[in-house]
Amino acid sequence: MIAYKRIPLLVIYLLAVFSWSWHPTSFTGDDSYFYLVVARNLVLSGRQTFSGVVPTNGVHPLWLYVLGAYSYVVSRFSPSLLWNARYPVPLAASLLGLGAWNFRKVEDLLGLGPLFTLLPMVFLSVFAVLFSEAHLFYCALSWLTLLAVRTAIARKPLSGLIGFAAAMVLLSRLDSIFLVGALYLWYLAIDRRLLPALRSAGVCALIVAPYLISNAVFFGGFVPIHGWIKSSFPHVVLKGFYFPTIFASSIGGYNLFWGYIPLIAGLILLPRLVRLNTALGIAYVYLFGCLATCVYITLFVRYGSYWYWYYVEPVILLSFTASILLNHNRPALFTATLAVGVAGVVALMLLPQHAERTEPLERIVAYVKTHRIDNQLILVSDNPGYLAFNTDDPILAADLLTANRRFVEQMETSDNSLRFLQDYCDKLGMPIRWLFYLGGSWLVPSADLRSITYCDPHTHPTCRAVGTITLGPPDYVSSDRYFIVWRLSP
Secondary structure (H helix, E strand, C coil): CHHHHHHHHHHHHHHHHHHHHHCHHHHCCCCHHHHHHHHHHHHHHCCCECCCCCECCCCCHHHHHHHHHHHHHHHHHCHHHHHCCCCCHHHHHHHHHHHHHHHHHHHHHHCCCCHHHHHHHHHHHHCCCCCCCHHHHHHHHHHHHHHHHHHHHHCCCCCHHHHHHHHHHHHHCHHHHHHHHHHHHHHHHHHCCHHHHHHHHHHHHHHHHHHHHHHHHHHCCCCCHHHHHHECCCCCCCCCEECCCCCCCEECCEEHHHHHHHHHHHHHHHHHHCCCCCHHHHHHHHHHHHHHHHHHHHHHECCCCCCHHHHHHHHHHHHHHHHHHHHCCCCHHHHHHHHHHHHHHHHHHHHHHHHHHHHHHHHHHHHHHHCCCCCCEEEECCCHHHHHHCCCCCEEECCCCCCCHHHHHHHHCCCCHHHHHHHHHHHCCCCEEEEEECCCCCEEECCCCCEEEEECHHHCCCCCEEEEEECCCCCEECCCCCCEEEECCC
C-alpha cells in the first residue's frame, strides 16, 4: 500500500523536473523573471535592483535572498549561466521535493489519502509558477504545517520553532499573515494556553520586524512596492468579472477556479467532516486564512491578483477537503490514478497557452539583438521580465512594480511623470534611449503614434494621466500594434 502510494507522486515529480529542464519558459510567468534579474544584479553588481536605475523592494524577501545565494554559487562556476533559464531548476525542484516530503508526513500523521500531496504537486508542476516564490512558499508551509500537526497530536504548547517557521512562511509570501494569524487562533481555540502562543508569536515578530523596518528606512514604506501600489486600503475597490481563460478567471479579483472553488468546498464540507479541536482541524487554518485573503483581495486589491502564485494556500485547502472526503469513499489507487490523469489533461490544455504567451516576447528579444541594442536603457509599457532576463539591457518598467515607494511618490508629485523619469535617468548617466510599447495600460500611445500618455500605476486600472511626451515617428510597428518601438533623441 505504502509503496504504490508513492509511485504517482514520484512520477509527477520527475515529469515536472524533466519538463522544467526541457523548456523552462513554458512554465515561467513574466513576473517570475523579476526575481532572476534582481538576483543576477545582486550577485554581479551588489545592488538590489531590477532596472539598474532604482533600487527595488518589489519582491518577497526570502525567495530573493535564497535565489541570490544560489545564484552566487552558480556564478562562481560561470557568470554566463545566470542568463540561462535552466540554472535555477535544481533549486525549484529541491524546494518542491522537500515540500512534498513534509506534506507526505502530514498525510500519514492525519491518515489522509494520497490526493492530499498529489494535488498541490500537480498544481505547482504544471502551472506557470516556476521561479516565482510559489515553491519556496509551499516548502515553508509544509514545514509549518508538519510542526503544527505534530504539536497538536502531542498536545504540547506552541514552541519558538513554530514561531520561526511562521516567520519563514511570512517572509516567503507576505500576504500569508492571514494564515499565520489563523494558526495562532486555532491553537488558542484547542489548547487555551495564551503565554506559549504569545512567546511563539513573539519569535515570529522578532524575525519579521527587521525586514519591515528596513523597508521603511530604505524604500519609504513598510510593505513592498507591489503591495503598496496594488492596495486601495482602506478604500473599497470592486473589480467585477474577468474571464480571459478558465484557469485565470476571477470574480472581484479572486481566482474563480483556484480560489473560490477550494474556498466554497471547504466552507461546505469541512464542518461536516472535521472537528475543530482535533489535529485534522489544521484544515480550518487554511480555510480561515484563505477566507480572509479572499475578503482582502476582493475589497482592497486593485488588480493582478488572479495569477497562479497567489493560490498555493487554496490548493492545499482543496487537497485537505478532497482527500478527507475521498479517503472514506474511494480506494487510494483510484485517487492516485485520478491525480495523474488530471495532471496529463491539464498539461495538454496549458502547453499551447504557454507557447502562445512566450512567442511575442521571443520576437521582441530577437528585435533587440538584431538591432544591436546593447546596454541601453529601455522604458517598456508592460511585460518587462522576459526581456530583461534575456538581454543585457537595463529595463525600466512603466508599472513601477520593480521600483520602490519613495521613487513612485516623487514621480507622482512631479508636473510630468514621464519627464521626471527622463530627467532622473539623465542625472544618473543612464538616459532612456528606447521606448517599447508592449501592450498594457500604463503607457497609452496616441492614434497617430506621435505622443504617449502615462497613467499613474497607483490608480490602475483607472487611468489618471500623470505625464505625456511627444515622440518622433516610430522605428517599428507590428501588424497588430502590440509591439511599437521609438528611439528617443538625447
